[in-house]
Amino acid sequence: MTMTRREMCLLLPTAMLPAAALAEASEPDDSLLSASYAFEKLPLHTAPSGVQTRAIFKGKLATGESIETHATTLPPGGMPHPPHHHVHSEMFFMREGTLELTVNGKTYPLGPGGVGFVRSNEEHGVKNVGSTPANYFVVAVGPTAG
Numbered sequence: 001m002t003m004t005r006r007e008m009c010l011l012l013p014t015a016m017l018p019a020a021a022l023a024e025a026s027e028p029d030d031s032l033l034s035a036s037y038a039f040e041k042l043p044l045h046t047a048p049s050g051v052q053t054r055a056i057f058k059g060k061l062a063t064g065e066s067i068e069t070h071a072t073t074l075p076p077g078g079m080p081h082p083p084h085h086h087v088h089s090e091m092f093f094m095r096e097g098t099l100e101l102t103v104n105g106k107t108y109p110l111g112p113g114g115v116g117f118v119r120s121n122e123e124h125g126v127k128n129v130g131s132t133p134a135n136y137f138v139v140a141v142g143p144t145a146g
Contacts, residue, residue: 031062042071050075056137058145066145073135074099074128083125088142092116092126097134100127110136 035057042054052073061067066088072080074097083102092101094114101108101116103124110116110126118124120142128134 029062030060032057032059032067039071049078051078051080053080065141066143068140068145069137071135071137073133074126075133076128076131078134079125079127081125083123085121085123086144087120088140088145089120090118090124091139091141092118093137093139095135095137097128097132097136098130099134099136100129102126 037056039054042056044052044054046052054071056069056071058068059066068088074080092099092110092115094110094112094116096112099110099114099116101110101118101124103118104122108116109129116126126136
């Protein structure tokens with residue numbers, strides 16, 4: 001059986017599929033592994049201001065994005081740090097208490113079950129405006145998160 005050059009060119013991409021699959025499979029996967037994290041086993045760091053943080057995980061997702069997450073407890077009137085901005089986006093998931101999230105000068109109240117989102121490069125900060133500790137999780141996603 002003879003093949004024309006045209007027929008050969010049409011088959012060439014199909015012939016390359018096994019090589020492409022092998023190259024893709026041989027790339028190391030350094031993404032975070034599936035896991036669970038018991039809150040009481042997370043290392044606790046307490047700042048002189050009374051702000052408590054627990055690092056949960058930090059790394060890359062299988063899709064390539066960097067991710068970091070931590071839990072924070074703010075005493076009444078507390079702030080983890082002054083307003084700031086960065087390349088990654090952040091989400092705030094409230095467990096208990098009352099936070100005030102300020103983004104570019106506009107304030108948003110966050111209570112139990114509330115979620116706040118700050119997109120890349122927007123100035124933001126949080127403050128516990130309640131009379132009890134505020135407990136929340138932060139999930140950061142983007143180039144500078146991991």
